[in-house]
Amino acid sequence: MPTDPPAACLADLAERARAVLPADVWDYVEGGSGAEVTLRANRAALDRVAVLPRMLRGVHTPDLRVELLGRPSALPVAVAPMAYQRLVHPDGEWALATAARDAGVPYVASTLASTAVEQVAATGAEVWFQLYWLRDRGLVVDLLDRVGAAGCRALVVTVDVPLLGRRLRDLRNAFRLPAGVTAANLRGGRGDLAHGGAPGVTPVATASAFAPALRWSDLDWLRGRTDLPLVVKGVLDPRDAVEAVGVGADAVVVSNHGGRQLDGAPASAAVLPEVVAGVGDRCEVLLDSGVRSGTDVLRALALGASGVLLGRPLLWGLAAGGRAGAGRALSILADELRDALTLAGCADPAAARNLRTMRTD
């Protein structure tokens, strides 16, 4: 039997994922909200960033290691929080977290993970916990206690989901979570938001448990409630990044949720420089939404980011080959970043932040 040629880039893994996933699951992963204008803008904005490489800098093999939130990471990359990873592969979160551990990068565990945070932490990965703020503050407190006890290293509060964006593909597909894929962190305890493992629940139904009208003062409360580094995920306006600094955030993630929330919001790469200028060195600035290669990581660094979160491409790898496939995605990205840094004359990611960029239209 002929074997597939090796995946040469992350897009190759997308093709494989598409071939193995049910069409509605593929749409759930790939889709954005509304007319998917923001989803497309993310790619277009990154493609428009030209990076001016430096020559004869004596760079041989760049050192890809960085510190994220004061802790070592093998790459300026973390795994973005993504709900229900068992939708794309039975090993789900365990496999992706194990691949992240092996690659030496942080794994951000979603509130809506289909594997409990304790099991994810047991992989030995550097786990950050992503919090969706639930209407019931008692549940938030319970989660914070569990996350601390499980040894998570950071708390990532997602602030761009007062409700779920209108994902037209999911609406047209009448997408439902299959039997056995549930919000495992929300099972038991006060109120079973994990819908008892029953099939037929829409992601929107689970998301209706989120508190809709949060304010920055709620984050003040959270800051006082945990000693973990605090990351605010989902800001685009530099003024919100400054608010995040004001409540003691250690990092912000410039993100439009991969084009899944407000359609018509700008590409995250388009607003990144303003956010970086707005917060200065008062907090770290990470970027996500549309990163698909090591060149994109270089672009983000050159625009001033400390690192990126990578989303869908890791689900492609996971769908295509479980733990090994996710590992392959991360190793492709590392190889591409090493090459990109070398070609740009950068000995490490910090040097890339001094590169000049041009916007090409």
Ligand SMILES: Cc1cc2nc3c(=O)[nH]c(=O)nc-3n(C[C@H](O)[C@H](O)[C@H](O)COP(=O)(O)O)c2cc1C
């Ligand atoms: C299938 C899927 C599920 C997601 N679930 C979550 C989630 O539970 N929490 C969260 O903060 N962001 C979630 N996101 C958004 C990602 O964390 C990230 O912002 C986005 O995927 C980055 O864009 P990219 O996929 O283009 O890399 C999800 C994204 C996808 C594609």
